[in-house]
Amino acid sequence: MKFIDQAIIQVISGNGGHGCISFRREKYIPKGGPDGGDGGDGGNVWIKSDKNLNTLIDLRFKKIFKAFNGENGSGKNCSGKKGKDITINVPIGTKIINYQTQEIIADLTEKEQKILIAKGGWHGLGNTRFKSAINRTPRKRTMGIPGEKRYLQLELCLIADVGTLGMPNSGKSSLVKNISNAKTKTADYPFTTLQPILGSVVRNNKKFIIADIPGIIYRASSGSGLGIQFLKHLERCKILLHIVDLFPINYSNPIENIETVLQELKKHSKNLYEKPRWLIFNKIDLIKSLDQKKIIKEIKKKFELKEKYYFISATKKIGINQLCLDIISYLKK
Template sequence: MKFVDEAFIDIAAGDGGNGCVSFRHEKYKEFGGPNGGDGGRGGHVFAVADPNLNTLVDFRYARRHDAKRGEHGMGSDMFGAAGDDITLKMPVGTIITDAETGEVLYELLTPGEVITIAKGGDGGFGNMRFKSAINRAPRQKTPGWPGEKKSLKLELKVLADVGLLGMPNAGKSTLITAISNAKPRIADYPFTTLHPNLGVVRVGPEQSFVVADLPGLIEGASEGAGLGHQFLRHLQRTRLLLHIVDLAPFDGVDPVAQAKAIVLELKKYDAGLYEKPRWLVLNKLDMVPDDERAARVKDFVKRFKHKGPVFEISALTREGCEQLIRDVYRHIKSLQVAEQPPVYVDPRFSGEAAE
């Protein structure tokens, strides 16, 4: 399915039904009194986070979503029925923003999470609501209240623990294929990856993390060059970045210059993204002669001046991949433990209180 990570939609909750003016008509009762019912409320518009979806493509072709209005009130004390609600299924990680003001309204971060994005209008009052001791035959009624109408921007940021970063043809797709269950298209030309690919990396029983392979970046990506700039936002939710570097580029360019260009694009795009933990992964060692590997790696690290872990791998032969994923898992697990809130212990039931 085509990956679409941005869409604009118009939604409208249902209007409330109008109240009714009606009087009882019973035999031998000349003044039966008011019996006009209230109108029904309009339908709400809900959004639900569906873990089975990974694209907003459906909203590209269906931009208008309207809930039903409530039925009008009727005589004989009959209230109008509520309008049917509608539920819009969206991928986990969707950000819902007001298209006019740019204000972030909601974020769908938990699978199965349901939020109300537009409330239906309340129904109007029938004349039975206005009966009083001094107004025995009211002819007042009120119309239904209008439902909320909004123009929304939907933006999807994939929820991955690890993001793969690098130039086109650095071997990101080969790496995610080697370590996870993802099966992206792989070819020997740049820009093979046209949309993010998510893969689950299994480290052991009940031990796994999610990795995202994004389209390659080129110099000027933060200003819109190439393809990767469209997906830089997906890296903002990752816990760790793996900077994949082609240590044996076929075109003879300097890998250090390419790597520095990627880091500069990160800094230009988002300072917070630039500050994220970033590990260096030197790929395609299988294409470097054995007697040159150590010298080439040492030269790269020295000139690049990277502060952080450095891994030497070959995604094609899977050399070094096992150690990489184990270290990544330990790092992700340590972050998850650190993010857990402290457990509150009531002092009345603590050991100290007991003494």
């Protein structure tokens, strides 16, 4: 199924049913009193999070969601039937935004979370309601109130404990694939990951969710490449793993690659840039121990290396178990 993380929809709640003007007319009771019933309330529109969904693709094809109108009242004091509610199911992690004002209405971060997004119109009153000692034959009723109309912007931000970022082909997908149950594609060419993928990692009966997004390239914040449009899926992560290729296939400089990713991250979002971030140096099996020390020395010279760092081989599964255990310990704190 294609991954869609944005949709714009219109929701319309049901109109309230009108009140009725009616008088009791039966044999031997030629001049009975008023018996006009009330209308029914209009149906509501709800939005509910569904753990079985992971994309907003269904909302790309259906744009308008309308609840049912309340029925009008009738004689013999019969009230109109309430309009039927409708519920729109969305993935967990969906933000509901007022399209006109860009105000965040709700953020559905838990399963089975339900919010009333458009309330049905109030019912009208029948003429029975207006009977009094002064006016025994009221010819007055009220009309039902129209339902609400709202334009909504829905944005899906995946919920993960850990997120990966880095240049294309740095080994993010290989790492996620080898430590989790994620079925992510891996190959020796850039942009094998075309959409965010979630994986579940279990170690010592403890679990965390990891997100794999497409690689980030130079000028990504200006629209180049794929990764920048998916960076929002890292906003909920508690920690970021910055994967650095020590032996890039294009012979680029790992130090410059780190700088490129950090610059693009900072341009995109200050909050994301300031998240806890660990440097993960990949493809340790392809370089010598002496070269590892040289790289760390250069990095410390170039950056203020406050982050934790690890040397791993995602494909050979070197160092990844300890990395997972340390992540679990960090998340526990």
